[in-house]
Amino acid sequence: MISLPVIIILLVLLVLAALYLFLIKCETPAKEQTAPFQNLYCAHRGFYEKDQSIPENTLRAFERAVENGYGVELDVQLTKDGEVVVFHDDTVDRETEFKGRVDSFTLEELQNMSLFGTKGEKLGIPLFTDVMNVLDGKSPTIVELKSTDNYPELCEKTLKILRTCKGPFCVESFDVRIVHWFRKNAPDLMRGQLTEQYKGWKNSLSAFQAFGMSHLWANIWARPHFIAYGSMKNPLALRLARITGAFLVYWTERPDSDHELLQKRYDCIIFEHYHPENHF
Numbered sequence: 001m002i003s004l005p006v007i008i009i010l011l012v013l014l015v016l017a018a019l020y021l022f023l024i025k026c027e028t029p030a031k032e033q034t035a036p037f038q039n040l041y042c043a044h045r046g047f048y049e050k051d052q053s054i055p056e057n058t059l060r061a062f063e064r065a066v067e068n069g070y071g072v073e074l075d076v077q078l079t080k081d082g083e084v085v086v087f088h089d090d091t092v093d094r095e096t097e098f099k100g101r102v103d104s105f106t107l108e109e110l111q112n113m114s115l116f117g118t119k120g121e122k123l124g125i126p127l128f129t130d131v132m133n134v135l136d137g138k139s140p141t142i143v144e145l146k147s148t149d150n151y152p153e154l155c156e157k158t159l160k161i162l163r164t165c166k167g168p169f170c171v172e173s174f175d176v177r178i179v180h181w182f183r184k185n186a187p188d189l190m191r192g193q194l195t196e197q198y199k200g201w202k203n204s205l206s207a208f209q210a211f212g213m214s215h216l217w218a219n220i221w222a223r224p225h226f227i228a229y230g231s232m233k234n235p236l237a238l239r240l241a242r243i244t245g246a247f248l249v250y251w252t253e254r255p256d257s258d259h260e261l262l263q264k265r266y267d268c269i270i271f272e273h274y275h276p277e278n279h280f
Contacts, residue, residue, distance in 0.1 A: 021244060024216040024237050027183075028245030029225035033190040036140040036168035037247070037268045039279050042071035044252050044272035045088060052116035055095070057086045060122040062134050069278035071140040073251070073270045076128050076158055077148060083107040084128040084157050090146070103148070128161055137166025142228075142249070142270070144194065147175035155181045162189070172228050172249075176213075179222035192249060193222055196230035216241055226267075232258065234265060 046061025047068055048054050054061055057074060065072045075088045080103055087110075093099050096113040110125045135141055143162070145154055155178055162169060172192035173179050182191040193216070195201075201210035212218065216227065216237045226247035229238055242248055250266040253259065255274040262269055263280045 021240060022220070024219045024241055025223070025244045026219055026227065026241050026246035027223045027225050029190050029247055033168075033170070033225065034247050034267065037071060037142075037170070037249075039263075040071045040140060040268050041276050041278055041280065042073045042140070042142055042249075042268060042270045043068075044073050044270050046072060046074065048272075050273045053118070055115040055118055055123055057088055057126070058115060058123050059126050059130060059134050060120075062131055062139075063122070066135060066138045068275070071142070071268070072135060073142040073144065074131060075144045075146055076154070077102055077146040078150065078154050078157070079107045079110060080104055081106045082153065082157070084154070084161060085110060086126050086128055086131050088146075103150075128158065132161065132165045137168075140167075141169040142192070143169060143171045145171060145173045145175070145178045147173065147178070151175060151178050152181065154178075155185070159186055159189075170226070172224075172226070176218040176222050179218075179224055183223055190225045190247075191222070192226040192228050192247075193218060193224040194228045194230070194251070197233055197235075200230065228270070229266075232261075 043065040045056035046058065047064040047070055048056040048061040054064065062072060074086050076084050076086055079085055085107065087102055089095065091099065091101050092113060095115050098113055113125060115123055115125065143158065145158060148154055170190035170192060171182055172194050174194040176193065179191050179193050182189060195213055195216065198210050198214040201213050205213065215235065226249055227238060227241055228249040228251055230251045248266045249268045249270065250262050251270040253262055253269050253271040
C-alpha cells in the first residue's frame with residue numbers, strides 16, 4: 001500500500017507538471033490559419049543570393065520567392081519619420097556604405113542607400129507596403145517585427161498595413177511584448193514567438209530571463225500560436241508545446257542542415273542559401 005507521504009509527493013509533482021504545461025502552453029491555431037504554411041519552405045528574407053548579388057529583403061528577392069513557389073519570411077521596422085520598411089539589422093552598417101541605426105534615417109535617406117554595393121530600383125531598402133504588393137497574396141508570408149522601444153507604433157502601423165493586404169500571412173517576434181500586443185489587439189491574426197537556445201539569449205538578457213525565454217516561459221503572457229525555434233536541439237519544452245497544440249517553425253535551414261530530421265520535427269521551415277523543393 002502506498003504511504004501517505006508518497007501520495008503527497010506524487011500529487012505535488014502532478015500539480016507542478018500541470019502548472020508547467022499551463023506555463024508553456026500555446027494557443028492552438030485554427031487549421032485554416034496553419035494550412036497555407038504546413039510543410040512549406042519559406043525563403044529567409046526573400047529568395048536572395050548568398051553573395052548578395054540579389055540582396056536579402058529586396059523587392060527582387062521577394063519576386064524570386066514568388067516565382068519559385070516559396071513562402072516568405074521578412075523583417076519590418078520603423079524609419080526616423082515613422083515609415084515601415086523591410087530591413088533586418090538594427091543598423092545599416094552591414095548592408096550599406098553608411099553607419100547608424102535604421103531608425104535614425106528617414107525613408108528618403110534609406111531608399112537612397114544601395115544594398116551591398118548593388119544598384120537598381122528593386123535592390124534598395126523597400127517599404128513594407130511595396131513588398132506586400134509584390135507578394136500580392138501569392139506567397140504565405142511570415143512577418144517578423146524587430147524589437148524596439150517604440151514597439152506599439154510599429155505594431156499598430158504593421159497591423160494597419162496587413163489589414164489592407166491579401167493573405168495568408170502571420171506575425172512573429174523575439175520581443176514578447178510585441179507578441180502580446182498582437183494577442184491583445186489582433187487575436188484573429190496568427191502570431192508566433194521567436195526563440196532559441198539559452199546561449200542565444202544570454203548576451204542580451206539576464207541569466208534568468210534567458211533561461212525563461214529559451215524554455216518558453218513567456219508563453220503564459222503572449223500565448224503564441226506557433227513557436228519559431230532556431231536550433232537543431234529538440235528541448236522538452238518545445239516537444240511539450242507541440243503536444244499541447246503549437247505549430248512549429250524552424251529557422252534557419254541551410255544546405256548542410258539535417259533536412260530529413262527537420263522535416264520530421266517541424267511544420268514549416270525557413271531556409272536560405274540553397275534551392276529546396278517548395279514543400280516537404
